[in-house]
Amino acid sequence: MASSVNAQWRFGVTAGASYNHYSIDTRYMSGVNYTNAWGESLGFLAQYDIFHWLGIRTDLNWTFKNHKVSMLQNRTDYKAYNSYVQLPIHCEVLVIK
Numbered sequence: 001m002a003s004s005v006n007a008q009w010r011f012g013v014t015a016g017a018s019y020n021h022y023s024i025d026t027r028y029m030s031g032v033n034y035t036n037a038w039g040e041s042l043g044f045l046a047q048y049d050i051f052h053w054l055g056i057r058t059d060l061n062w063t064f065k066n067h068k069v070s071m072l073q074n075r076t077d078y079k080a081y082n083s084y085v086q087l088p089i090h091c092e093v094l095v096i097k
Contacts, residue, residue: 054091067079
């Protein structure tokens with residue numbers, strides 16, 4: 001049985017939105033109010049198929065998770081931007097039963 005290597009690259013873009021719910025125990029923080037906010041994500045992916053049944057994929061994702069904090073005593077509001085980068089690496093194996 002003859003076999004051949006058929007390597008192939010695939011690329012893509014991912015984007016999305018999320019509504020973030022910030023939950024914290026505020027029993028000892030009187031005068032502080034947390035509000036939910038929208039977040040965004042943007043990413044690029046690449047996959048390299050070594051064989052038709054084996055591939056390696058990586059995703060570079062940049063995610064923003066936001067929330068708003070209101071200080072009732074001095075009447076100030078600020079929006080907190082929590083952003084982070086993820087770089088997972090996956091090995092994909094096709095299993096045929």
